[in-house]
Amino acid sequence: MFRRRRTIFESISDLLDEIRGEVERLSSLFEDLEEPMWNASECCLIPLSTIRDLGDEYEVVVDLPLVDSGKINVYVEGEDTLKVEAEIREGVRFERWGTVQKNVEFRRYRKIVRFPEPVDPTSLRIVSFKQGFLVVRVRKV
Numbered sequence: 365m366f367r368r369r370r371t372i373f374e375s376i377s378d379l380l381d382e383i384r385g386e387v388e389r390l391s392s393l394f395e396d397l398e399e400p401m402w403n404a405s406e407c408c409l410i411p412l413s414t415i416r417d418l419g420d421e422y423e424v425v426v427d428l429p430l431v432d433s434g435k436i437n438v439y440v441e442g443e444d445t446l447k448v449e450a451e452i453r454e455g456v457r458f459e460r461w462g463t464v465q466k467n468v469e470f471r472r473y474r475k476i477v478r479f480p481e482p483v484d485p486t487s488l489r490i491v492s493f494k495q496g497f498l499v500v501r502v503r504k505v
Contacts, residue, residue, distance in 0.1 A: 371425045409456065415477060421503045422483065426475055429496040438483060438500055440485035446477040446502065
């Protein structure tokens with residue numbers, strides 16, 4: 365049995381394909397970072413979140429540090445939008461000095477998640493809220 369030996373060019377091509385795939389995966393993780401993570405006029409922070417397609421439903425994980433479980437509102441608006449609002453236990457202060465002075469204290473979180481397809485608002489359920497991570501699931505229509 366004789367096996368053909370791979371050329372260096374084939375190995376490099378495979379490595380580049382692997383790197384491209386990893387870059388695409390990482391860029392999807394940082395999609396939330398492309399937009400501002402706060403709204404100073406409303407004094408609210410926009411938390412990080414991830415959406416997973418589980419086949420017949422979506423799972424959304426939202427990072428809500430400094431929040432008590434009784435201070436969270438989660439609801440579906442329209443047919444494809446999930447809204448999460450939560451009160452922060454203690455204000456988070458942002459101070460910046462320079463040519464323009466900013467002094468803002470954030471008291472709540474607000475996250476709007478748009479699904480690629482319609483969901484059933486009546487199927488919304490909170491799976492868990494542990495260590496500041498809210499896990500929510502909602503069924504597709």
